[in-house]
Amino acid sequence: MGLREYTIRRVIELIISLFLFSTISFIIFRMMPGDPSSLYLEEGILEPGMREAIRHMLGLDKPLWEQYLIYLKNTFTFTFGVSFLYNKPAIDIILSRKLLNTLALLLSSHGLAIVFGILLGVWSAWRRGKVFDISSMLAAFILYSLPVFWVGIVMLLLFSVKLGLFPLAGTITAGLTHENILQYMADYLHHLILPATAITLIRLGGDYLITRNTMITVIGEDYIKTALAKGVPEKIVVWKHAARNAVLPIVTWVGLEIAVIFSGAVLTESVFSWDGIGKLIYDAALWRDYPILEAAFFIIIFVTLVANFLTDLAYAALDPRVKYD
Amino acid sequence: MNRYLPLSIIMILFLVTTMFQPYAKPVLAQESYPEMHYSVYAPEYDPVRVRAAQMFSENAKKVGVIIDVKPVDFNVEVTKVIDERDFDMYIIGWSSSNMPMYFSNFLVSWQDVPGGNNPEGFRNAEFDSLAKELDSTINVTKQREIIFRMQEILGEQVPRLGIYTRYITQIWQKGWSGFHLEYWGYASPLTWRNVYNPNKDTFIVVLNDDMRTVNPLREQSIWEDYVWNSVYDTLVMLNDDYVPIPWLAYNWTVSEDGRTWTFYLVNNATFHDGEPLTASDVAFTLNYLKDNQVPTFISTWRYIESVQVIDDYTVQITLNQTYAWFLYYLADLPILPEHIWSTLTWNASEPPLIGSGPFVWSKRVTGEYIELLKYDNYWRSDMPKVNKLIFRVIKSMETAALALQNGEVDFYTYYVPPATLDTLKTNPNLDVNLVRGFTYYYLGFNLRRPGLNRTLVRRALCYLMPKEDVVNGPLMGLGEPANWYISPRFTLYYNPEIPLKYPWVRGGSAYDEASRLLDEANTMDIDGDGVREILPIVPTQPPTPPPEINVSEISEAIGALHGAITDLSTKITGLSGTVSGMPGKLSEAVANALSGINTYLMVLTVLVVINLLITIALIVLIRRYLA
Numbered sequence: 001m002g003l004r005e006y007t008i009r010r011v012i013e014l015i016i017s018l019f020l021f022s023t024i025s026f027i028i029f030r031m032m033p034g035d036p037s038s039l040y041l042e043e044g045i046l047e048p049g050m051r052e053a054i055r056h057m058l059g060l061d062k063p064l065w066e067q068y069l070i071y072l073k074n075t076f077t078f079t080f081g082v083s084f085l086y087n088k089p090a091i092d093i094i095l096s097r098k099l100l101n102t103l104a105l106l107l108s109s110h111g112l113a114i115v116f117g118i119l120l121g122v123w124s125a126w127r128r129g130k131v132f133d134i135s136s137m138l139a140a141f142i143l144y145s146l147p148v149f150w151v152g153i154v155m156l157l158l159f160s161v162k163l164g165l166f167p168l169a170g171t172i173t174a175g176l177t178h179e180n181i182l183q184y185m186a187d188y189l190h191h192l193i194l195p196a197t198a199i200t201l202i203r204l205g206g207d208y209l210i211t212r213n214t215m216i217t218v219i220g221e222d223y224i225k226t227a228l229a230k231g232v233p234e235k236i237v238v239w240k241h242a243a244r245n246a247v248l249p250i251v252t253w254v255g256l257e258i259a260v261i262f263s264g265a266v267l268t269e270s271v272f273s274w275d276g277i278g279k280l281i282y283d284a285a286l287w288r289d290y291p292i293l294e295a296a297f298f299i300i301i302f303v304t305l306v307a308n309f310l311t312d313l314a315y316a317a318l319d320p321r322v323k324y325d
Numbered sequence: 326m327n328r329y330l331p332l333s334i335i336m337i338l339f340l341v342t343t344m345f346q347p348y349a350k351p352v353l354a355q356e357s358y359p360e361m362h363y364s365v366y367a368p369e370y371d372p373v374r375v376r377a378a379q380m381f382s383e384n385a386k387k388v389g390v391i392i393d394v395k396p397v398d399f400n401v402e403v404t405k406v407i408d409e410r411d412f413d414m415y416i417i418g419w420s421s422s423n424m425p426m427y428f429s430n431f432l433v434s435w436q437d438v439p440g441g442n443n444p445e446g447f448r449n450a451e452f453d454s455l456a457k458e459l460d461s462t463i464n465v466t467k468q469r470e471i472i473f474r475m476q477e478i479l480g481e482q483v484p485r486l487g488i489y490t491r492y493i494t495q496i497w498q499k500g501w502s503g504f505h506l507e508y509w510g511y512a513s514p515l516t517w518r519n520v521y522n523p524n525k526d527t528f529i530v531v532l533n534d535d536m537r538t539v540n541p542l543r544e545q546s547i548w549e550d551y552v553w554n555s556v557y558d559t560l561v562m563l564n565d566d567y568v569p570i571p572w573l574a575y576n577w578t579v580s581e582d583g584r585t586w587t588f589y590l591v592n593n594a595t596f597h598d599g600e601p602l603t604a605s606d607v608a609f610t611l612n613y614l615k616d617n618q619v620p621t622f623i624s625t626w627r628y629i630e631s632v633q634v635i636d637d638y639t640v641q642i643t644l645n646q647t648y649a650w651f652l653y654y655l656a657d658l659p660i661l662p663e664h665i666w667s668t669l670t671w672n673a674s675e676p677p678l679i680g681s682g683p684f685v686w687s688k689r690v691t692g693e694y695i696e697l698l699k700y701d702n703y704w705r706s707d708m709p710k711v712n713k714l715i716f717r718v719i720k721s722m723e724t725a726a727l728a729l730q731n732g733e734v735d736f737y738t739y740y741v742p743p744a745t746l747d748t749l750k751t752n753p754n755l756d757v758n759l760v761r762g763f764t765y766y767y768l769g770f771n772l773r774r775p776g777l778n779r780t781l782v783r784r785a786l787c788y789l790m791p792k793e794d795v796v797n798g799p800l801m802g803l804g805e806p807a808n809w810y811i812s813p814r815f816t817l818y819y820n821p822e823i824p825l826k827y828p829w830v831r832g833g834s835a836y837d838e839a840s841r842l843l844d845e846a847n848t849m850d851i852d853g854d855g856v857r858e859i860l861p862i863v864p865t866q867p868p869t870p871p872p873e874i875n876v877s878e879i880s881e882a883i884g885a886l887h888g889a890i891t892d893l894s895t896k897i898t899g900l901s902g903t904v905s906g907m908p909g910k911l912s913e914a915v916a917n918a919l920s921g922i923n924t925y926l927m928v929l930t931v932l933v934v935i936n937l938l939i940t941i942a943l944i945v946l947i948r949r950y951l952a
Contacts, residue, residue: 034400051440053620057672085545087538088674097691153723161727168728174529174694174717273719275535275692288400 010312014305018298022075025297026068029290035060036084036288058084071294080295085283090291094277094299101171102276104192106265109199110254116200117207118250122243124208125215136208144205152198152271159194166194169273195272199265207250215246335943358858359775361782361848362391363413365768366405369396374416374766376799377488377790381768384789388840389850389857406444406769413777415444415769416488423487423765423811425818426650428472429460432484446772447484461647463583468649469817476810476820480827483783486768487807488832489796493762494746494803496729497736499754500524503710504736505565506760511547511738514554514562518683520736521710528711531725531737535692535718539678541659542619542671548716555697555714557659557680560588560607561652567815569652573602573660573681573704583647590638594704596662597679597686602704604640608632609663611642617671625654683709692718729755743801761814765807776859781846785839790832806832 037054055061059070074081080090120140124133160168167173171191178184218224219242227237266278277296284292367378375396382392392414397405406415430436433456436443452475459471479485495506503519506512512530520528532548541553560574571577574588594602613619615626630645644651662679669676678686681704684697697714717734719725726745728734730752741749750757768790770777777783792806808824808831824831829838843849848857 032400033398033404050620050623053618053623057620082674085537087540087543087672101692156724156727161731164731168731168733169719169721169724170693170717172690172693175527175696175713175715270721271724273721273724275718279720286399 007313010309014309017305018302021301022072022294022298025294025301026071029288029293029297030064030067032285032288034288036290074291075294075298080298081291083284083291084289085287085292086289090295093280093292094295098275098277098280101274102265102269102278104188105195105199105268105274105276108192109196110203112196112200113203113207114250114254117204118211118243118247120204121208121211122215122238122246125212125219125246126238126242128216128219137212140205140208142205143201144209146202147267148198148202148265149267149271151201152195152268155194155198156271167191171275195268195274198272199268210250210253211246214249215242218242218246335940335947358851358860360391361389361776361857361859362393363774363777364393364395365414365416366395366397366402366412367416368399368402368418370399371418373795373799374418377766377795378416380791380794380798381786381789384791384834384836385786387836388785388789388843389848389855390786390789390843391856407441408439410439410444410446410771410773412444412771413774414771416766417769418764418766423763423807423809425468425472425811425815426653428475428811429456429649432479444771445484445769447482448772449478449482452478460649461583463579463647463649465817472811472818473820476823477826479810480823480830482780483787483827483829484770484772485810486770486783486787486790486830486832487809488766488768488790488792489800489804490765490807490812491740491762491800491804492759493738494741494749495738495758495760496726496741496749497756498729498732499756501528501735506738506758512551512736513565514559515564517551517555517714518705518708519710522735525735526711527713527715528736529715529717529734531728531734531739532695532716532718533722533725533739534720536689536695538674539689540673540676541661541678541680542614542621544621552695552697552716553659553680554682555684556678556682556686557661558594558602558682559658559660560590560655563653563656566817569656573607577652583649584644586642586644586651587635588640588642590640591704592638594681595702596681597700598662598665599702600662600664602660602662602681603637604634605637606660606663607640608634609667610658610661613661613666613671614658619671622654622658624650625658684714694718740803743803746803759803761805761812763812763814765812767807776846776848779846779862781842782848784829785842785846787829787832788835788839788842791834792832794834808832 035055036058037051037060052061059067062070071081078091082088083090083093086093120136124136127133156168159165167190172178172184172187173191176187178187224237224242227241228234232241265276266282268274269276269278280292281296283289284296365378365382367374369375375394378392378394378396382394385392402415402417406412406417427442431442432445432447433443433453434448435441435453437446437448455471455475455478459468459475462468462471493511495504497504501520501522503516503521504512505515505519522528530551532551534546534548536549536552537543537545538549541557544550544553558573560572561569561577562572564570573590573594575591576589578587579585588607590602590604590607596602611626611629611632614622615629619626628644628646628648628651630643633641633643635641660681662681665677665679680686683700683703683705685700686695687698688696695716697716699709699712699714703709717728719728719734722739722741723745725734725737725739726741726749729737729749732754746757749755770783770786772778792808796802796804796806809819810823811819813819813821829842843857847860847862849860850857851860852858
C-alpha cells in the first residue's frame with residue numbers, strides 16, 4: 001500500500017473516531033448528575049420558578065434526542081453551541097486569549113524543562129555515582145514530589161512580596177495602556193516568568209529522571225565502549241553517540257503530552273491567576289457547562305488523533321523499516 | 326486424615342454460625358421497627374461542612390443513632406435534595422435563606438414539590454398562612470410580628486438547624502474611606518459612589534472571579550454585581566440597615582392596597598451617551614423583563630400587571646397582588662436605556678454597556694481586569710469621588726492577600742485563609758475588618774423519613790450538633806455558631822429569643838438531654854446492637870422497658886421452648902429442605918410461646934440446641950457412611 005492510500009484510510013478512520021467520540025462526549029457529560037441551573041443555587045439566587053425558567057433558557061427542557069441533533073449540528077459546524085456560563089459560542093471562549101495564555105505558559109515551561117532535564121540527565125548518568133549525580137538526583141526527587149501550588153506560593157512570597165521583582169497575578173499589568181507591541185510583550189514576559197519557572201521546576205525532575213535512566217542503559221552498550229576504546233573524545237561520545245539515543249523516550253513522551261497542554265494546568269493557573277484553559281474547563285465541569293466541555297473534549301480528541309496520525313506518518317518517513325499497513 | 330476433613334469443616338461451620346451474633350439477628354429484628362440509621366450529605370469541596378457532618382455523626386453515635394457522612398459533589402447534593410428529595414439529612418450553605426424576604430416562600434407546603442424551597446417536606450398550617458399573610462403585608466411592624474412568629478415555629482419544630490456562619494474579611498489600604506460594607510459583608514453599590522482617598526484617584530478592587538458574561542441581565546455572581554452596580558443605577562438603594570432609600574426615584578408612594586406604586590424620578594439623570602433617563606426608560610425596563618420572562622429577575626417582574634408613564638419623570642407600576650418585597654427587588658434592577666435595548670435581544674452576548682451609573686465602561690481584558698472611568702455628568706455631582714475604578718481579577722485568595730500586602734490592590738472583601746489573616750492584621754498599611762457574612766450553613770432534615778418525622782427526635786439531634794467545636798475547630802475561629810433563622814444583621818426582623826426559648830437550637834454535645842428526648846420519642850435499642858429502633862408511638866401508654874432476666878424465668882422459658890422445639894421438629898421433614906424456613910417459624914413459635922422474656926437470649930439458646938442436634942446427627946451419619 002502506498003502513502004496515498006494509507007493517508008486516505010487514516011483520514012477516514014479519523015472522521016469515524018471523531019463522530020464516535022463526539023457522541024460519547026454528549027452522553028457522558030449529560031450523565032453527570034445535576035445541571036447548570038445549580039450554579040444559581042450556589043450563588044444563593046434561588047427564586048421560585050427560576051430553575052425551570054433557566055432550564056428553558058438553556059434548552060435543557062427539550063427531549064434528549066432533540067438536544068443531540070442540535071449538538072451534532074453545532075459540533076460539525078464547529079460552533080459547539082452557546083456556553084451556558086459565558087453566553088457566547090463555546091468555540092469563541094476556548095480559541096481566545098485563554099488558549100494563547102495556556103500555550104505560552106505550558107510550551108515555554110515544558111520546553112525549558114525538557115532542555116534542562118535532558119542536559120542534566122545525560123551528564124548525571126555519565127558521572128554516575130559522583131557528587132554531581134547524587135546531588136542532582138536528590139534535587140530531582142525533591143522537585144518531582146513538590147506540589148506546584150506550594151512552590152507557586154513560596155515563589156510569590158519570595159520574589160514578589162519580599163523582593164518585589166515580579167508581579168503577583170495576571171498576565172499583564174491591570175489598567176496599564178501599552179504604548180506599543182514591544183512594551184506589551186515585555187509586560188507579558190515579566191508576568192510569565194514566575195509561573196513558567198514554577199512549572200519548569202516541577203517538570204524538570206521527571207524529565208531528568210527519565211533521561212538519566214535511559215542514558216545509563218545506553219552507556220552500557222558495546223558501541224559506546226568501542227567509541228571510547230578507539231579514542232573518540234569523551235564529549236563527543238556522550239553528546240553525539242549516547243545522548244541521541246537516550247532522548248528518544250522523551251520525544252515519545254512529549255508527543256503524548258500534547259493533549260495535556262489543551263487541558264491546561266489548573267493549579268498553576270489558580271495560584272498565579274493565569275487566565276488559561278485549565279480553570280475554564282474546571283469551572284465548566286463544576287457547573288455543567290456542556291457546550292464548553294464538549295468543545296474542549298472535541299478539541300483535545302482532535303488534537304490527539306491528528307498528532308498520532310502525524311507521528312505515524314513521520315515515523316514511516318523517517319524509518320524505512322516501518323511499513324504502511 | 327483426609328476423611329475427617331469434611332467432618333471438621335462442618336463442625337467448624339456450625340460452631341461459627343452458633344457463636345456469631347448476626348446469625349440470630351435477622352430472625353429477631355422485626356421489620357416493623359426500623360433502626361435509626363441515617364445519612365447526611367455534605368458538599369465534598371468544603372472540608373468545614375464535611376467535618377461538621379463527621380463531628381455530628383460521632384456525637385449521634387454515642388446516643389445510639391447512626392449517621393453516615395456522605396461527602397458528595399455539589400450538583401449531586403442539589404439533585405438528591407432539591408430535585409429528588411431522596412435524602413435523610415443534608416448540610417448546605419445557602420446565601421439567602423436567612424433573609425426576611427425569603428420567609429414568604431420557603432418551608433411552605435406549596436414549595437414541597439421537586440425543585441421547590443421545601444425539600445424537608447415541612448408542613449405546618451400556621452406557618453403556611455403566616456407566609457401568605459407576609460407576602461401581602463407592607464406594614465413593617467406587622468411584618469415583624471409575622472416573621473417573629475414564623476421563627477418561633479421553626480425553632481419549635483426545627484425542620485432545619487443553623488450550624489455556623491463565616492466571617493467575611495474586609496481589607497483595604499489605609500487612607501481610603503467611604504465604604505458601605507455593613508450589610509452582606511460585601512460592598513454595596515453605595516461604596517463605589519462614595520469611596521474616597523485624598524491622595525489617590527484610582528481605586529483597585531479584587532474580583533475573586535472574572536465576569537462571565539457582559540450582559541447585566543445575565544448576572545450570575547456577586548463579582549458581576551460589583552461591576553453592574555457601578556455602571557448602572559437603580560430606582561432605590563438599600564442602606565447599611567437594609568432599608569430602601571431614594572435614589573433615581575427621589576420619592577415614591579404606594580396605594581392603600583399595596584398594589585399601585587408611583588415613583589418620582591430625578592430630572593437630571595442621563596445615560597452615558599448623553600440621552601436623558603426618563604420614566605419611559607423605567608417602564609421599558611420593567612416591560613422588557615416581563616415580556617422576555619428574564620429568569621434572573623423573575624422576582625422583580627413576577628407580579629407586575631402594567632406600567633404606566635404618567636409624565637416624563639413619573640412612573641406608575643400596578644401589581645396584580647400586594648407584594649411586600651417589591652422595593653427590595655427594585656434595588657437590584659438596572660435601569661436600561663430604551664433607545665439601545667429596544668432593538669436588542671435580552672440575552673445578547675455583547676450588548677453596548679451604556680448605563681446611567683457613576684462609572685463608564687471603558688475597557689476589559691478577559692481574565693485580567695475591568696476598567697471603569699468616572700462619568701462626569703452623573704446626576705449627583707458629588708459622586709463618584711475617584712476618577713478610575715479598576716476591578717482586578719485574582720482568583721486565588723492567597724494571592725489576593727499577597728497583593729494587598731504588596732499594595733497592588735486597594736480593597737478586597739471575601740474569605741482569606743486563617744494563616745494569612747494574622748499577617749494581614751499586623752501590616753501597618755492595612756485596615757482589616759471581620760464581619761458576619763450572610764451565607765448560612767445549615768442542617769436540613771427530611772421529615773418524610775421514619776424517626777425524623779418526630780419533632781422530639783429532631784430536637785435531640787439538634788442537641789448533638791457541636792456548633793462551637795465546628796467554629797473553633799475546622800473553621801479556626803473565623804465565624805460563629807448560627808443560632809437563628811434570620812441573620813442578626815436584620816436587626817428589625819431577627820428574633821433574639823429563639824435560642825433562649827428553644828435551647829436545642831443552640832446545639833452542642835448534650836448527650837443526656839439528647840438521650841432523654843430520644844427515649845421520650847419512643848426510640849430505644851431493643852436488640853442490644855447499640856442502635857436505637859424506632860418504636861411506634863402508643864399515645865396513652867409509655868413504652869415498657871425490657872424486663873430484667875432472671876434464672877427461674879429462663880428455666881421456665883426453656884421448658885416452654887422444649888415444647889416448641891418438639892412441635893417444630895415434627896414439622897421438619899427433611900433437614901436440608903427446611904433449614905432456610907426455620908428462622909421465620911422459630912420466631913413465630915417463640916413469640917407465641919413466650920412473651921416477656923428476653924427473646925434475643927431465648928432464640929439464641931434454641932439455635933444452639935438445634936445446631937448441636939444437627940451436628941450430632943451429621944457426625945453419626947458421616948461416621949457410618951465412612952465406615
